[in-house]
Amino acid sequence: MQSDFYSVEEFSTRQGKGLQQALNYAYQNSPFYRRVFDENNLKPEQIKTPADYARVPFTTKNDLRQAYPYGMAAVPLEEILRIHASSGTTGKPIVAGYTRADLDCWAEGVARICEMAGVTSKDIAQVSFGYGLFTGGFGLHYGLERLGATVVPFSSGNTERQLSLMQDFQTSVLVSTPSFAIYMAEIARELGYNPRDFGLRIGLFGGEPCSDAMREDIESQWGLKATLNYGLTEVVGPGISGECLETAGMHILEDVYYPEIIDPQSGKSLADGEKGELVLTPMFKEAFPVLRYRTGDITRLIAEPCLCGRTTRRMDYITGRSDDMIIIKGVNVFPSQIEEVLAGFREVSPHYCLVLKKEKGFIKDLEVQIELTPEGFTDSFKELEALDNRIRQRLRSTLSLAPRVKLMEPKSLERTTGKAKRIFAVEE
C-alpha cells in the first residue's frame, strides 16, 4: 500500500490536514465536541501545529460511557449503517457507530494490516473472532474481503468443528486471539492431529496481549508466522496498527490515525521512544468522531525505519494499562514491569504482592513480596540473600527505583481465580 511508504514530510502534511479536518468536523457536527471547545474557549482554526493540537482536551473512556448510547453521534441516526459496542465489564458499554464512509475507511485499514502481515488474495482466512457487537469479527472480515482473500466467517467457539473445516477448506490464515490459537492446538493434539499438518501459513492475532512466550508457542505448534495487530472499539476497532513480517512492533496507519504518547500523570506529550500512554485521533471518522482518545494502553512509538521499508511509525507491544500505574517517588511503576523481571527467575514464582509503604499519605517505599519456589530454597542464608539481591538489582534497573524484596513461603500470597489483588497500601 503506497500510504505505508510516505516520507516523513508527506505524513506530517497529511496529518496536519487530517487533524484540521477532524477538528473542524467535530466542532461543526458533534454537539459533544462543540461543548468541549466552547468550554475551553477554543476554536478549530487556532490549532495549526502539533503543539497547538496538545491544547485540545483528551477524550476518556468515561466521556464515552456517559454519552451512552448516542451522545457522541455527529450525524443523523439514519446515516449510521452499523453499531458496535465494547463489552462493558465496568458500567455501561461504549457504543461505536459507522457511516458508509466509516465502514469503507475501516475495511481499507484492516486490509492494509492484513497485507502487511503477508496475507494475499490467494489466502483462505478463517475468522475465529466472535461476530457480533465486538468489532473483531466484522472488522477482520471486511478487511480480508477488501484485500481479496477468501473469508471463512466461522466466529468463535465449537473448536472441533473449526479444526475439521480448517482442514477441509485448506485454511491458510487464522484470525483469532493468541490464547484461542493455543487452545485450538491443544484440542487438535487431543484429537490425534499434528497442528503443523493443517498448513496454516499466517496468524493474525489480536484482542488481548500476547507475550513472547505465547507467540513462540503458537509458531512452533502450528508452524505458522504469528503477527499481532491492535485496535480498539472506541477509535474504530481492529486495524489501527499491525505487524509486518519483521514482527518488530506494530506499524500504525498514521495517515488515518494520529498517534501521540503522553505522560499518563501530567498529560504532557512525550517524544518518540518514550514510554507512556497511547492517545489516538481517528482523522476521518464521521458517525462518532473522537479526538485525542486516551487508550489507557502503555507503549512507545518507534520512529526508526523498519527493515520492511515502510515509513509508518511503529508502536511497541502494550506493556501495561495506565489504570494500573503507581507513582513512587516520582517514578511511574507498572506491575507488568515487575512481572517481567520475576519471570526471569526460576527461584521465585510469578505470584507477587506489592506493598506500598505510606507515610502521611505519600508512598515512601515499595516492597515486593515474592514466593520462593522449591528450587529457590536453600539452607544457606548467603545464597538466599544473594537471590534477594539479584532480584532487587534487576528490579532497580527496570523500574529506576530500588524496592525492598521480601521472600515468602509458597502459596502464602492471595490466590483468586479472577484478577488477583496484588497491591496493598500500608500506612507506617
Next chain:
Amino acid sequence: MIKQISVFLENKSGRLIRVAQVLGEAGINIRGLSIADTSDFGILRMIVDQPDKALTELKDKEVMATATEVIAMEVPDTPGGLAKILSYLEAEGINIEYLYSFIEKPTSNAIIMMRVERINDALEVLKKNNVPIVGEERIYTF
C-alpha cells in the same frame, strides 16, 4: 554425615508451631534444632529421627523444606574444647557456615552439629585429628 532438615519460615506468627505439628502428627521426633533469622525470614534447622519421612511429610503439607548434610562430632565438655577443634578446620581454610549443639543424654562430651563449606575435606581433617564423629545411627535413634 547427618541429614538435617531445613525449613524456610516467614516471620509470621504460627509458622513454627505448624512445622512442629506436622512432624508430631507424623510421629517424628525432633532431636535437635536451631533457628536463625533475618528481619524478613528465618531458617529452622532440625535433626529428626526419620529425616526422609520428615521431608516428605513437610512437603506434602506445603512447608518449604530441604535436606542438608551436616557433620555431627563429639566435643570435650571442657573450656577450650570447641576452640581446639575449630582451629583444625581454620588451619585448612575450611569455612564454617553455622553450628549448633545437639541435645543428648548426659555424657562427658557435647555433640555439635556443624555445616561447613567443604564437607568431605572437613571430615578428613577432623578424623586426622582424632575428633570423634558421630554416626547417623546414634544421632537418629539414640
